[in-house]
Amino acid sequence: MDKSVKIGLMGLGTVGTGVCKILQDNREVIFERAGTEFEIAKILVRDLTKPRAVEVEEGLLTTNPADILEDDGISVVVELMGGLEPAYQYIEAALSRGKHVVTANKAVIAAHGARLIKLARNQGVDLYYEGSVGGGIPIIKPLRESLVGNRIEEIMGIVNGTTNYILTRMTQEGAAFDEVLKEAQALGYAEAEPAADIEGQDAANKLVILASLAFQTPISLHQVYCEGISRITPDDIAFAEHFGYIIKLLAIAKRRANGIEARVHPTFLPKEHPLASVNGVFNGIFVRGDAVGELMFYGRGAGDLPTGSAIIADIVDVLRNRRRDSHHRVETLWTHIPVKPMDDVGTRYYVRLHAQDKPGVLAQVAASFGAEGVSIESMIQQGRGQDQPVPIVFITHEVEERQMQASLKRIATLPSIKDIANVIRVEGGMPL
Numbered sequence: 408m409d410k411s412v413k414i415g416l417m418g419l420g421t422v423g424t425g426v427c428k429i430l431q432d433n434r435e436v437i438f439e440r441a442g443t444e445f446e447i448a449k450i451l452v453r454d455l456t457k458p459r460a461v462e463v464e465e466g467l468l469t470t471n472p473a474d475i476l477e478d479d480g481i482s483v484v485v486e487l488m489g490g491l492e493p494a495y496q497y498i499e500a501a502l503s504r505g506k507h508v509v510t511a512n513k514a515v516i517a518a519h520g521a522r523l524i525k526l527a528r529n530q531g532v533d534l535y536y537e538g539s540v541g542g543g544i545p546i547i548k549p550l551r552e553s554l555v556g557n558r559i560e561e562i563m564g565i566v567n568g569t570t571n572y573i574l575t576r577m578t579q580e581g582a583a584f585d586e587v588l589k590e591a592q593a594l595g596y597a598e599a600e601p602a603a604d605i606e607g608q609d610a611a612n613k614l615v616i617l618a619s620l621a622f623q624t625p626i627s628l629h630q631v632y633c634e635g636i637s638r639i640t641p642d643d644i645a646f647a648e649h650f651g652y653i654i655k656l657l658a659i660a661k662r663r664a665n666g667i668e669a670r671v672h673p674t675f676l677p678k679e680h681p682l683a684s685v686n687g688v689f690n691g692i693f694v695r696g697d698a699v700g701e702l703m704f705y706g707r708g709a710g711d712l713p714t715g716s717a718i719i720a721d722i723v724d725v726l727r728n729r730r731r732d733s734h735h736r737v738e739t740l741w742t743h744i745p746v747k748p749m750d751d752v753g754t755r756y757y758v759r760l761h762a763q764d765k766p767g768v769l770a771q772v773a774a775s776f777g778a779e780g781v782s783i784e785s786m787i788q789q790g791r792g793q794d795q796p797v798p799i800v801f802i803t804h805e806v807e808e809r810q811m812q813a814s815l816k817r818i819a820t821l822p823s824i825k826d827i828a829n830v831i832r833v834e835g836g837m838p839l
């Protein structure tokens with residue numbers, strides 16, 4: 408076995424730089440733990456002239472992917488470019504040439520994970536992707552290794568720092584969504600094009616990865632119900648507070664008798680729930696296994712050093728496997744559990760309406776809910792409107808989505824209802 412293992416790094420942006428910094432700072436201890444020395448032999452970038460935040464040896468940078476993919480001396484490829492293409496193509500090429508791959512690319516793993524895992528297994532190489540969910544939080548390895556004795560029953564995660572930052576500021580300051588988004592963009596906590604975060608697609612990608620691993624079944628992005636946070640108002644946050652809840656964007660996967668639920672949406676969570684205190688840009692992932700019970704993983708879900716920490720751990724795993732010649736400890740996706748259509752998913756709901764303040768309105772709304780089998784757990788009506796519509800807020804008992812949608816259709820046709828302002832699912836039991 409050669410003395411120093413050669414690694415090809417694809418991407419020297421935020422995470423790639425973090426990896427290089429950690430390697431510079433903790434070099435000795437990492438080598439000792441890996442049981443072997445390694446070196447970054449080539450770094451693929453787009454622009455050779457760009458100033459870099461770490462010092463890199465002259466001649467290391469390249470714009471030609473073949474310098475890594477076609478170099479037989481490079482046995483580990485670390486892909487940190489992001490985006491679907493050409494990253495997917497490069498990962499596939501690396502695995503096909505018998506190279507181990509470490510990546511933080513949630514888009515590629517969510518879209519092509521099952522196929523790439525199969526390819527890695529067939530090639531007898533490793534494919535590790537700890538950094539793809541939760542940045543620096545170890546969650547992939549616990550699901551893949553530490554929890555193998557469990558049937559995982561439920562995962563609920565705050566896996567998008569941007570939306571958690573926005574919701575935290577809205578909760579703490581009573582501020583409006585647009586205002587906080589603008590500030591988050593100015594501070595660099597939100598992208599100039601924030602749709603993937605705000606509308607929940609980023610969290611949905613991460614849920615695909617977590618749920619596929621937890622339930623050992625391939626799940627596709629199109630099977631995940633996805634709703635973002637742009638409709639949340641200070642009124643919703645205030646009503647949540649009134650009932651003892653806090654609003655979080657959750658990625659939820661549950662194993663039910665007749666299939667898996669996979670959904671991303673804003674959620675009322677009791678203030679006492681462990682996820683309720685995950686604030687700002689932090690991430691938290693709550694897991695329930697039948698043997699272990701409840702677990703909570705918490706930490707920085709992004710950033711150069713936190714994500715770099717996860718990448719280094721994967722690299723060290725690859726190198727340890729290499730020493731023991733025990734590669735391809737990759738997961739087997741061996742079941743095919745159906746994903747339930749959203750219509751069949753049952754939750755409790757918060758419903759906020761605006762109605763004319765007239766006698767009989769409440770009875771009409773209650774009758775519309777009742778006609779579809781929706782029963783009401785709590786209700787408040789605020790203020791006296793005179794000519795102005797007033798807010799009426801309901802929390803329901805658990806019903807299926809189809810029942811809720813059918814009752815909302817009925818309510819929308821009532822002449823005294825001005826609008827259905829928002830509908831938010833409720834999880835995590837009753838507040839104390």
Ligand SMILES: NC(=O)c1ccc[n+]([C@@H]2O[C@H](COP(=O)([O-])OP(=O)(O)OC[C@H]3O[C@@H](n4cnc5c(N)ncnc54)[C@H](OP(=O)(O)O)[C@@H]3O)[C@@H](O)[C@H]2O)c1
Pocket residue numbers: 417418419420421422423451452453454455457470486487488489490492493511512513514538539542708709710711714
């Ligand atoms: N940022 C985080 O905190 C974080 C957290 C968890 C996971 N991740 C994931 O980690 C990956 C990297 O994210 P990042 O934030 O580090 O990205 P980034 O800052 O945008 O860096 C991307 C790097 O890849 C290079 N690159 C991009 N496309 C390329 C191409 N077609 N050919 C050659 N080089 C190319 C860029 O080269 P130039 O430098 O020359 O432009 C840059 O060095 C993504 O998959 C992301 O989802 C990021």
